[in-house]
Amino acid sequence: xxxxxxxxxxxxxxxxxxxxxxxxxxxxxxxxxxxxxxxxxxxxxxxxxxxxxxxxxxxxxxxxxxxxxxxxxxxxxxxxxxxxxxxxxxxxxxxxxxxxxxxxxxxxxxxxxxxxxxxxxxxxxxxxxxxxxxxxxxxxxxxxxxxxxxxxxxxxxxxxxxxxxxxxxxxxxxxxxxxxxxxxxxxxxxxxxxxxxxxxxxxxxxxxxxxxxxxxxxxxxxxxxxxxxxxxxxxxxxxxxxxxxxxxxxxxxxxxxxxxxxxxxxxxxxxxxxxxxxxxxxxxxxxxxxxxxxxxxxxxxxxxxxxxxxxxxxxxxxxxxxxxxxxxxxxxxxxxxxxxxxxxxxxxxxxxxxxxxxxxxxxxxxxxxxxxxxxxxxxxxxxxxxxxxxxxxxxxxxxxxxxxxxxxxxxxxxxxxxxxxxxxxxxxxxxxxxxxxxxxxx
Amino acid sequence: xxxxxxxxxxxxxxxxxxxxxxxxxxxxxxxxxxxxxxxxxxxxxxxxxxxxxxxxxxxxxxxxxxxxxxxxxxxxxxxxxxxxxxxxxxxxxxxxxxxxxxxxxxxxxxxxxxxxxxxxxxxxxxxxxxxxxxxxxxxxxxxxxxxxxxxxxxxxxxxxxxxxxxxxxxxxxxxxxxxxxxxxxxxxxxxxxxxxxxxxxxxxxxxxxxxxxxxxxxxxxxxxxxxxxxxxxxxxxxxxxxxxxxxxxxxxxxxxxxxxxxxxxxxxxxxxxxxxxxxxxxxxxxxxxxxxxxxxxxx
Numbered sequence: 001x002x003x004x005x006x007x008x009x010x011x012x013x014x015x016x017x018x019x020x021x022x023x024x025x026x027x028x029x030x031x032x033x034x035x036x037x038x039x040x041x042x043x044x045x046x047x048x049x050x051x052x053x054x055x056x057x058x059x060x061x062x063x064x065x066x067x068x069x070x071x072x073x074x075x076x077x078x079x080x081x082x083x084x085x086x087x088x089x090x091x092x093x094x095x096x097x098x099x100x101x102x103x104x105x106x107x108x109x110x111x112x113x114x115x116x117x118x119x120x121x122x123x124x125x126x127x128x129x130x131x132x133x134x135x136x137x138x139x140x141x142x143x144x145x146x147x148x149x150x151x152x153x154x155x156x157x158x159x160x161x162x163x164x165x166x167x168x169x170x171x172x173x174x175x176x177x178x179x180x181x182x183x184x185x186x187x188x189x190x191x192x193x194x195x196x197x198x199x200x201x202x203x204x205x206x207x208x209x210x211x212x213x214x215x216x217x218x219x220x221x222x223x224x225x226x227x228x229x230x231x232x233x234x235x236x237x238x239x240x241x242x243x244x245x246x247x248x249x250x251x252x253x254x255x256x257x258x259x260x261x262x263x264x265x266x267x268x269x270x271x272x273x274x275x276x277x278x279x280x281x282x283x284x285x286x287x288x289x290x291x292x293x294x295x296x297x298x299x300x301x302x303x304x305x306x307x308x309x310x311x312x313x314x315x316x317x318x319x320x321x322x323x324x325x326x327x328x329x330x331x332x333x334x335x336x337x338x339x340x341x342x343x344x345x346x347x348x349x350x351x352x353x354x355x356x357x358x359x360x361x362x363x364x365x366x367x368x369x370x371x372x373x374x375x376x377x378x379x380x381x382x383x384x385x386x387x388x389x390x391x392x393x394x395x396x397x398x399x400x401x402x403x404x405x406x407x408x409x410x411x412x413x414x415x416x417x418x419x420x421x422x423x424x425x426x427x428x429x430x431x432x433x434x435x436x437x438x439x440x441x442x
Numbered sequence: 443x444x445x446x447x448x449x450x451x452x453x454x455x456x457x458x459x460x461x462x463x464x465x466x467x468x469x470x471x472x473x474x475x476x477x478x479x480x481x482x483x484x485x486x487x488x489x490x491x492x493x494x495x496x497x498x499x500x501x502x503x504x505x506x507x508x509x510x511x512x513x514x515x516x517x518x519x520x521x522x523x524x525x526x527x528x529x530x531x532x533x534x535x536x537x538x539x540x541x542x543x544x545x546x547x548x549x550x551x552x553x554x555x556x557x558x559x560x561x562x563x564x565x566x567x568x569x570x571x572x573x574x575x576x577x578x579x580x581x582x583x584x585x586x587x588x589x590x591x592x593x594x595x596x597x598x599x600x601x602x603x604x605x606x607x608x609x610x611x612x613x614x615x616x617x618x619x620x621x622x623x624x625x626x627x628x629x630x631x632x633x634x635x636x637x638x639x640x641x642x643x644x645x646x647x648x649x650x651x652x653x654x655x656x657x658x659x660x661x662x663x664x665x666x667x668x669x670x671x672x673x674x675x676x677x678x679x680x681x682x683x684x685x686x687x688x689x690x691x692x693x694x695x696x697x698x699x700x701x702x703x704x705x706x707x708x709x710x711x712x713x714x715x716x717x718x719x720x721x722x723x724x725x726x727x728x729x730x731x732x733x734x735x736x737x738x739x740x741x
Contacts, residue, residue, distance in 0.1 A: 090706050097712060117709050121491045210601060210690055262600040263687060266578055403709050414691040435512060439708060 047077040048336055049105040051091075053084045057287065058109055058159070058322070061354045065343035068350055076339070085111055085322075089118075096122040106330040107340070112146035112161065112321045117403040119149055127326040129153045132337040134345035142396045143363040147323045154325055156340045160361040161282045161321025162393035163218055164301040166289065168203075169381070171277040175200040182278075183302040184315050187219070187248045190305040194257030194278075203277040206258040207270040211413050214319050215258070215280060217405075219245040222317035223310045224397035227408040227436070232400070234436035236412065237429050241310050246412070246429070248307065250419050280304055282319035283389050286359055290379050297381050301388065316395040321363070361389055407439045479723075486716035491709050504717035514718060516692055517700045520607070521676055524696070528611045529671045533664070536619050540626035541652060555627070559620035566617075570684035573613045574600070603693030606686050610694055613681055618674070622667045629663035630656065665737035669730045676726050697722050 052058040059080050066078035083091065088108060095103050096118075104125070110118070118125065130153045136144060139157045147155030169179055175197040182193065194205035208215045220226060220242055227242055229235040236242055252258040259275070261267050270276040271285075272292055279285050289299060303315035324344060326336045343350045344364075351367035354360050367373060368390030376382040402408065415432035419425055486505075489498040498504060508514055542548075543555055561569070576582050577599040584596035599605045633656065641651045657664070679698040682688060688695035688703075697718065704715040 093706055093710050097710065121710050211687070260601070261579070262598070262690070263574070265575070269580075407708050410692075417691040431512070438511060441507075 045332060046073070046075045046335065047079060048107060048330075048332065048339065050078060050080045050107045050109070051083040051088055051105045052080055052109040053082060053088065055082065057284075057358050057360055060358045061158075061360050062109075064354055064357065065339070065350060068343055068347070068353075069339050072342075076335075081105065085109075089114055092118065092125070093121075096125045101125065101327065101329040104327040104329040106326065106332065106336050108325050108327055109158070109322050110155070110325055112143070112323060113405045115147055115155065115323070115325070116149075116401050116405070119154065120403040125328055126154050127328055127330065127333055129156065129326065129337065129340075132345075133341045138346070138365055139363050140365060140393045140396065142318055142398050143321065143323075143393070145398055145401065146321070147325070155323030156325075156344050157321075157323050157363040158344060158360075159284070159321050160363045160389065160393055161284070161318045162361070162389050162396060163280065163282050163304060163317045163319050164385075164389060164392060165304050166279040166281075166285065166299050166301050167205075168274075168277045168295070168298050169300050170298045171197065171201050171203050179300050179302055182305075185305050186308045186313075187252075187305045188308050191248070191252055191255060191257050194252065195255055197277055198256050201277070203275060204257070204259040204270070205278040206252065206280055207267060207276040208258055208260060209264065209267050210260040210262060210417060211410065212264070213260070213413055214409070216245060216249050216412055216416065217409055218280065218304065218317040218319055219249065219307055221399050222304055222314050222397070223307050224312045224314070224399050225310075226399045226402060227412060228400055228402040228404070230400055232402055232440075234404075234408075234433055234440060236415075236433040236436065241307070241312075242412075243425075243429070244307055244309055246416060246419075246425075250416055253416070253420050282321070283361055283385075284320065286385070290359070296379050300380055300383055301385055303392065312397065314395060314397050316392050316397070318393070318396050355386060361386055363393060365390065365394065404436070404440055408436055411436045411439075482716045483720060485713055486720050488713040489711070490713065491711055498713065504714050505721075507714060508718060508721060513692055513695070514697070514700055517695045517697045520689075520694055521678060521696045523607060524611060524614065524678060525672065525675045528614050529668070529675060531611075532615050532619050533622060533667060533671065535615065536622035536667070537626050537657070537660070537664075539619065540623045540630055541656065543623070544627060544630045555623075558623055561617045561619075562621045564617070566680035567684050569617060570613065570681050573609065574685050577609050600686055601690055603690055606689045606694045610681050610685055613685060614675075614678075618671070622671070625663055625667050626660060629660045633659050661737060665733060668737075669733050672729050672733065673726050676722060676729070 050062055052062055059082060062078070062080055066076070069078075070076045088110065092104065092108065095101060130151075134153075134156065136153060140160075143157040143160070144153065147153060147157065165182065167179060167182055172178065172182070175193075177193060177197070182190070185193075190205070197203060197205050206215070223241050223245070225239070225241040227234065227236055227239065229239075249258075253260060259270060261270060268288060271279060271288060274295065279289075283301075289295070304317055306313040306315045324340055326333060326340070330336050346364075348364070348367050348370055351362040351364055352370050352372040355362075355372050362368075368387050373386040373390060374384050375386070376384050377386070411432040414435075415428040418428040418431070487498060487501050488496060489504060490496050539558055543551060543558070545551075548554070578584070579596045579598055579601075581596075583599070584593070587593045588596060597605070599609050637655060637659075638651060641655055646654070677698050678696040679702070682694060682696040682699040683702070686694045688699060701715045701718050701722075704711055704718070
C-alpha cells in the first residue's frame, strides 16, 4: 500500500513538473514572440527599438537623443536593448543569414570597421539614407566613407574614432623631453625617443595587443593606404607603404619601444598600472583614462607620428568609431529618419549636451566650434582636447576600405610575430599575402 | 487456441508499448539532430558570402578548399596535439584518483570526492577567464614564481606558442579529471571486494593488483570515457576563445574556434564553415569507431 502510494505520488510529481515545464516553455515562447513583434516598430506607431552597447556612452547618448526629440514629439518612445558590439554582429549575421529580418531592431549601432563586411554579405538588411535630409558635408569625409557604398549613405556617423597620441608628461620630463618634441614627428624619431624613455625610466612609450593590435592598421591608414589595393585584392607583398610600416613596427618591438601584451585586459592594465607612458589609439581611450584618479593632470594629447619615406604619410588616423543604421525591418522609416536627422544629424545642442555626460566626441564638424567643445579639460592639464580632436579628424586621409578588415589585421600581426621570432621578412609577408588571399576567395 | 491468441496479443502489446515509448524521443532526435545534419551537409556544398548562397562549381569545392587552408591545417594540428597529450594524462590521473578515493578506510572521502569533482561544476567561460588572469604576465603564477626566485621576471605564458598550449592542457586537465573520476569510481564500486582479497592471498602488491585486475575489469568504463574525451577534445572551443583567443599567431586555435571565426568574425562564409564542421564530425566518428573496435572484448 505504501509502495503504491509512493509510486503514484512520484508519477504525479513527474507529470506536474513536465506540465510546468511545458507551461513555462510556452510562456517563454510567448515572451519571445512579443519580443519578435517589438523587434520592429509597428506601422504608423511612434516607437523605435534600438540595439546599442556601453551604458555610459552610446546608450546614454541615444537616451538623451530620445528625450530631446520627445520635446517636439510628445508621443515618441524609444526602447534601447543593451547588446554588446560582438553580439550585435553575431545576432545580425544570424538573422540576416536565415533571411528572417523580423527580429532586427529599427536602429542599430555598428562598428565602422565591420560595416563593410555586412554590406557585402547582406545588402538588403539596411536602408538607404542618402536623401533623408542630413547635410552630409557637415561630417568628416573619412567617417562617411565607412558607411557608404557607391555614393549612397547607409549610416548616420556617430562617435568619432579619431586617434591621438596620449603621453605622460611626467615620464617625458624624467627622460628629458617635452610634449612638443613628440608633436608632428616621424616614427623613426619616435623610436629614438622611445629607446631613451625606456632606458631612463623603464617605461614603454607604446603598448599594443600582439595578435589583435590596431597599431599597424593605424600606421598604414595614416598614409592613406591599406593592405588591399583599389580593387579590393590582398596587397601585402609589393606594397611599399605596408613594408615600411611593418619594418618600423618590428623595429619598435625589437628595441623595446613597444610592449606587446596578449589581450585587451592586459593592454588596459599597462595603462592603469602606469607602465605605459604613451598610448596611440582612438580617442575613446579617454573614457578609460579619466577613471584613473592618480594619473590626473599627467597626460596630454598630440598628433601621431608619421611613417618615414612615404609621400602620402600624415600624422592623423582613425580607429573604430561607429554609426547608426536603420535596418530594413523598420516599419516606420520616416520616423526613424526624422529622429536621427534632428538629433545626431544636425543638432549642435545635442552634441553639446552629450559631451559632458558621456565624453562622446562627434564627427559633426560644426559641433567642434561650440563653447562646450572648447573648454579646457582638467585631466589633461587644461588642454581643450575635444576641440583639438575634432580638428584632428578633419585631416584624416581617406583609404580604400575592405570588408576583410579583421582578416587583414590578423594576417599582418601574425606575420610581424613570426618576423620577431626569426622568420625571414619575405617568407612572413608571402605567407600573410597568401593567407589573406585565401580568406578572400569564396 | 484462446491462450495462444492471448499470448500473442500480450507480446504484441508489450512491443507496441515499447515503440510507443521510443517514438517521441526518436522523432525529436530525428528533427533536432539528423535533419540539421542533412541540411548542414547541403549547405556545405554551397558557397557565397552571407545570404548569397549558391551551389558550388564543382560541387565539392569547399572540401578541396579545406586542404589548401593553412590556418585550418594548423588548427587540426593543435587539436590533435591536445588530444594526444591531454587525454591520456587526464584519464590516468582520473583512474589513479578514483582508486585512491575508493579506499574503504579513507577518512573524509566525501569531502575529497567533492573537491575533485567541483571544477566540473564551473562554467567553461568563467574558468577560462580565471586561468587567463592566473597565467598573465603579472598574474598569480608569475608572482609566486618570482617570489620563490625560480624566475627573474614574469614569464609570458600566453605569449609563447608552446607555453600557451601547455596552459590550455593544464586547464583542461584541471577541469575534466573530476568528471572522468566519477565514472571510474562507480565502475570500481561494481568490482566485488572478494576479487581483491583473492589477489592479496595470492601475494599481489598494490601496483600489480591495479594493472592486472582493476584496469581490465574497468575496460568498458575506460572505453566510454575515452570516446567521450575524444569527442569533447576534438570539439574544443571555449578554452581556445576565452583563454588564448587562438593563441599567439594561431598557435592554439582549435577547429571549432576557426569555424566560429569563419562565420562571425570574418566575412561570413557559412558553406565553408559547414564543410569544416562536417570534417570534424567525420573525424570524431572514425576515432570513436576505431576505439570501439579495439576495445571490444566480446566474441
